[in-house]
Amino acid sequence: MIRFVSLGPGDPELITVKGLRALQEADVIFCPATALKSAGEKEVSFSSRAAEIVQALGIDPKRISLFHVPMSRDREAARRAYDQLAVEVRRARRKRLEVVVVAEGDAGFYSSIHYLFDKLWADQIEVEQIAGVPAFIAAGAAAGLHIVKQTERLLVIPGTATAYELISEVKEGKVVVIMKLSACQAAVRTCLATHPEFHYYYFEQVGTREERFVTDPTQLIAMSFPYFSLLIIRKPEEQP
Secondary structure, three states: OEEEEEOEOOOHHHOOHHHHHHHHHOOEEEEEEEEEEOOOOOOEEEEOHHHHHHHHOOOOHHHEEEEEOOOOOOHHHHHHHHHHHHHHHHHHHHOOOOEEEEEOEOOOOOOOOHHHHHHHHHOOOOEEEEOOOOHHHHHHHHHOOOOOOOOOOEEEEOOOOOHHHHHHHHHOOOEEEEOOHHHHHHHHHHHHHHOOOOEEEEEEOOOOOOOEEEOOHHHHOOOOOOOOEEEEEEOOOOOO
16 A cells, blocks of 8 residues: 655644654655755755655654655646656555655645546555645644634635635635645735735744744735745624
């Protein structure tokens, strides 16, 4: 069986007991990595927040194998990377190794790892997905937020949203969570500028030492949102 382990957003202690046990039992752990070029643009090294989380859990780094996931909107490049990873996973499995593939956050929630999961599933290879903590849940807990209350509705959307969509959904009374915030910065700034009365909860690098929490619309409108950021927006509560 190939196990897909969700690591949570950044804090190693947010992994589940089941996920930790799978890591401890694994012979090889495949971790996604991004390329970092040197100052001369010739040598390439790799950075992996997932690998850092795994090592922080006391796992032997010798069992970690990095795979490069291109950071591009061209998803064809990512698919090719997962096709190559599928070859490596099958090779390891033929050697009767216990194989784990990790994902930050939850493996089934806006995670590109589904390319590999679906490919193995289609080939009738036994797979298991182990649940984890999505970033917005960890963010709400860190800030002491009740993200939704009573009969409120929650809408979680990627960074493809327009300003019109954001404003309309919030006005309808939905609590809106925007993942992949860096992809819709203009839309968010329009929402901030035209509706400063909304309540905004911005989170960056959740679960890490660089974690940041901002609620001031005037401060947010001047900021640039990195890849690991998210925003929760809600209408002000009506006074009885």
